[in-house]
Amino acid sequence: MVHRMAKPKSSFDASDVVRLGELAGISLAAEDAEALAGALAGHCDMVAPLFEFRLEDAPVATIYDPHWRG
Amino acid sequence: MADLAALTLREARDLIAARELSATELTELTFRRIAETEPVVHAYVCLDEERAMARAAEIDQGGATGSLLGVPFGVKDILETGGLATEGGSRLLAGNVPERDAETVRRLRSAGAICIGKHVTHEFACGQDDLPTRNPFDLARYPGGSSAGGGVSVQVGSSLLALGTDAGGSVRKPACVTATVGMKATHGRVSGAGTIPQASSFSLDHVGTFTRTVEDAAIALNVLAGYDPRDPRSIDVAVPSYTDGVGDGISGLRIGVAPATFRADDMQPEVVSLFEAALSTLEAAGAELATVELPSFEHALAALFTIFPAEVSPTHRRWLSERPGEYHERTRRLLLLGTLIPSEHVSQASRVRALLRDEAARVFANARLDALVTPTLPCVPPRFDEMVPGDFGSLIPFTGPWNLTGQPALSVPCGLTPDGLPVGLQVVGRPFDEATVFRIGAAYEAEACVESRAPFPSPS
Numbered sequence: 001m002v003h004r005m006a007k008p009k010s011s012f013d014a015s016d017v018v019r020l021g022e023l024a025g026i027s028l029a030a031e032d033a034e035a036l037a038g039a040l041a042g043h044c045d046m047v048a049p050l051f052e053f054r055l056e057d058a059p060v061a062t063i064y065d066p067h068w069r070g
Numbered sequence: 071m072a073d074l075a076a077l078t079l080r081e082a083r084d085l086i087a088a089r090e091l092s093a094t095e096l097t098e099l100t101f102r103r104i105a106e107t108e109p110v111v112h113a114y115v116c117l118d119e120e121r122a123m124a125r126a127a128e129i130d131q132g133g134a135t136g137s138l139l140g141v142p143f144g145v146k147d148i149l150e151t152g153g154l155a156t157e158g159g160s161r162l163l164a165g166n167v168p169e170r171d172a173e174t175v176r177r178l179r180s181a182g183a184i185c186i187g188k189h190v191t192h193e194f195a196c197g198q199d200d201l202p203t204r205n206p207f208d209l210a211r212y213p214g215g216s217s218a219g220g221g222v223s224v225q226v227g228s229s230l231l232a233l234g235t236d237a238g239g240s241v242r243k244p245a246c247v248t249a250t251v252g253m254k255a256t257h258g259r260v261s262g263a264g265t266i267p268q269a270s271s272f273s274l275d276h277v278g279t280f281t282r283t284v285e286d287a288a289i290a291l292n293v294l295a296g297y298d299p300r301d302p303r304s305i306d307v308a309v310p311s312y313t314d315g316v317g318d319g320i321s322g323l324r325i326g327v328a329p330a331t332f333r334a335d336d337m338q339p340e341v342v343s344l345f346e347a348a349l350s351t352l353e354a355a356g357a358e359l360a361t362v363e364l365p366s367f368e369h370a371l372a373a374l375f376t377i378f379p380a381e382v383s384p385t386h387r388r389w390l391s392e393r394p395g396e397y398h399e400r401t402r403r404l405l406l407l408g409t410l411i412p413s414e415h416v417s418q419a420s421r422v423r424a425l426l427r428d429e430a431a432r433v434f435a436n437a438r439l440d441a442l443v444t445p446t447l448p449c450v451p452p453r454f455d456e457m458v459p460g461d462f463g464s465l466i467p468f469t470g471p472w473n474l475t476g477q478p479a480l481s482v483p484c485g486l487t488p489d490g491l492p493v494g495l496q497v498v499g500r501p502f503d504e505a506t507v508f509r510i511g512a513a514y515e516a517e518a519c520v521e522s523r524a525p526f527p528s529p530s
Contacts, residue, residue, distance in 0.1 A: 017410065024409045026391055032403060039407050043415070046372045050418045053369075053425065 012037040074103045074227040075526070079141055079286035082230055086129075086140040093126035093140030093184065100142040100186055100228065107226040107526070110209070112202040113219035114228070115147045117187035118154050125184050136182030138293060143178055143231040146217045147188040148195050148269040149277070151175055154185070158266050159193040159216075161396045162389055172264025173298050174233055174277050181293045186229055189219025194269040195235060196382070198400035198460045205247060206524035207491055211451040214244020215462065217280070221248035224280040225524055231290055232280040235262075237271045238374055238462075239446075239469030241278035242481035246446035246494030249483040249522040251511070253287040254278035256501045257476030258305035260291070261298035268389075271381040272303065274374065274473040282522075284482055284511035288312035291504060312505055320513040321356030323506070326433070326442035331364045332468050337448040340487040345445045348484050348495045348514065352443070355517045357510070362437045366429050369422055370471035371463060376411060376419035377474075383408025400460040427475045440506050444468045446481040446494030468496060478504045482511045483522035492522070 014033040017040060021028040028036070074096075085091035101119055108114060122142070129140050145151055148158045150168035152175075157163040171179065179185060190203045195216040205213040206226050214221050217234025221244030224232050234241040236254040245252025254276040262270065262277050279294070281287045292313060297306040327349065334342045353359060383390075386405045394402055433439070447465055472479040477498050484495035495514060499507035 020410050021406070026387070026406065026409055028406065029394070032394075032406060035403055036406055036410065039403065040410055043376070043407065043411060047376055047415050047419065050369055050372055050376075050415075050422050053418070053422055 012040050074099050076523075077227070077230065078282050079138075079230045080283070080289060083138060083141055083289075093129040094123065096140050097122050097126040097142060097184055097186075103226070104186070104228045107228050111204045111206055111213075111222050111226055113189055113223040113226070114144065115157070115159075115188045115190055115219070116155055118151075118185055121153070122184050122186055129182060129184075134182055136180065137289065138178060138231075139182035141183040141231055142186045142229050143183045143233065144186050144189045144220060144223050144229040145172075145175055145232070146220055146234045147191045148235060148266050149175060149233055150264040150266065151185060151188065154188065156188065156266060158269050159191040159195075159199070160401075162393060163266070163268075168264075170264070172277075173261035173300055174294050175264065177293050178231070178233070183231065189217065189223055189232055189234075191218065191269075192216035193398050193401045194382070195237065195240060196269075196401045196404050197240070197462045198404055199398035200459070205451055206526065207247075207249070207451070210453050210455070211491070212247060212454065212457065214247045214451070216240040217244050220280040221245050221250050221252065224248070224250045224282060226526065230282070231286065234278050234280060235265060235269070236276045236278045236473065237274040237378060238473050239466040241276075241280065242446050242469045242479060242494070242496060243465060245280055245481040247451035247492060249486070249492035249494075249524065251281045251284055251287050251483070252278060252481040253281075253291065253504075254479055255291060255295060255504050256478045258303050259478070259502065259504070260294045261296075261301045261304050263298055263300035263304075267385045269382070271378045273381060274378055276473070284480070284508055284515050285313065285316055287480065287511075288316045288508045295504075307502055310505055312508055315505055316508045316512045318509055319356060320352065320510050323357045323440040323510065324360050324438050325352055325357045325510065326360050326362045326437055326439040328362050328364050328367075328442065328444070331367045332444040336467065337445060338450060340450060340491075341445050341448060341493050344485045344487070344493045345495065348443070348518065351514060351518045352510070355513045360437050360439060362433050362439070362442070364429055364433055366422070366426050367471050370426055370474055371467060373419040373422045373426070374470045374474055375463065376415050377423065379404055379408030380411055380416045404460070423474045426471065430475045430477065434500055440500070440503075441510050442498045443510075444496045444498070445484070446496040450487055450489075450491040450493065472498050477501055478507050480507050480511045482515055483520050485518070485520040
């Protein structure tokens with residue numbers, strides 16, 4: 001079975017970013033929000049190919065820590 | 071009198087051990103060299119002259135032991151130095167003086183090396199702000215980053231060893247553009263304890279070294295490698311002597327090249343030319359070359375540029391809210407991006423990273439590779455006026471993947487272009503097999519005998 005994830009949203013405006021910042025607990029200056037709207041869209045475009053990977057092909061490492069001595 | 075502009079770490083150490091040079095003389099020479107070079111290259115943030123001279127005098131009085139007695143070293147300004155300012159290249163840490171040394175600094179001091187001062191870094195090693203540091207090969211060109219001061223200092227002889235950190239190439243890249251040797255060992259091999267948390271992408275970051283020769287890098291790793299309970303990333307595996315076999319040559323070793331992944335089309339022609347010459351040199355030295363493919367690696371930088379800001383940003387939450395104006399604007403925006411990246415991006419990047427790690431392990435095993443080589447950078451050091459501020463993605467396509475896999479990687483000078491600009495050869499090894507990486511680097515260095523000294527620049 002192949003799992004494909006939806007392509008992330010790649011268009012943002014400054015008000016989107018301000019709201020995201022609020023959700024993250026950070027108040028953003030207007031000029032930062034403007035710049036980050038472009039940066040975030042660019043980031044989404046950049047990572048989109050990562051979502052073409054099938055999840056079962058990407059192994060998840062064990063959480064067991066070999067140094068743990070209990 | 072020794073010529074610091076030409077001396078290697080091993081030569082300096084041996085001269086001191088033979089009492090042909092005192093630690094005091096070498097330390098004085100180092101500060102004299104700093105006085106000559108700093109007005110031009112700006113590699114240091116601050117100096118620790120009084121304590122360095124006192125330590126040198128102690129060594130000369132006898133009784134001190136160690137494999138690095140009297141060797142002058144500098145430290146990237148994101149690694150803590152007890153009693154000496156550690157400001158991370160940021161106004162936010164102005165006046166910060168740690169009480170204790172980073173583990174790597176402590177180990178070097180314990181081996182008798184003398185800390186000279188702190189080297190220039192990008193703010194919190196994020197690679198975003200403009201630096202005062204200049205490349206001695208051409209003052210109008212990029213000196214490397216984020217460990218910019220380390221490579222420049224070792225190149226001009228204002229230190230014989232420098233500590234840097236490397237989360238995507240920040241040791242190998244400045245080593246490449248300053249024609250020095252840059253080494254990051256396997257992730258977990260060298261302690262990262264004492265790296266200021268605001269500058270550490272904990273799963274990508276490696277503490278590494280700048281030296282003038284591969285043998286010097288092996289001497290340094292003999293001291294730096296080893297388990298450290300202060301660092302949860304540290305791995306408790308046996309540490310061999312890295313100097314014992316460094317001169318054994320490479321006859322019969324299998325070295326991979328991946329031309330479909332690290333493509334000539336993506337490199338400047340001068341880099342292609344010197345890299346191809348390096349491959350011929352490795353073959354002439356007895357290595358067998360094998361062509362391999364790493365198809366998933368085309369996604370490496372997308373994963374790296376997701377994981378890096380996501381790992382660094384959480385340590386900045388309070389300052390981003392309370393003191394945002396004290397960051398350089400581009401650093402602040404990179405860190406804010408790290409707070410906004412959706413968690414599913416980070417999750418998927420981590421899965422892709424695991425895929426890359428498994429692919430590298432499979433390729434190394436199936437092709438029976440002892441190492442793989444690439445150019446360190448796809449280009450010569452760019453001119454400042456050609457660079458897009460804050461955009462270092464184009465500089466790390468060959469170095470960044472090995473931060474994701476955690477494999478050891480070395481950059482060794484690979485010659486100068488007809489314009490006199492340095493190119494680097496990167497040697498990537500199997501996890502915990504730094505010894506073979508050093509063997510290959512040293513054999514190349516000996517066989518190729520490339521020019522790696524910058525003409526000392528005059529002020530422009």
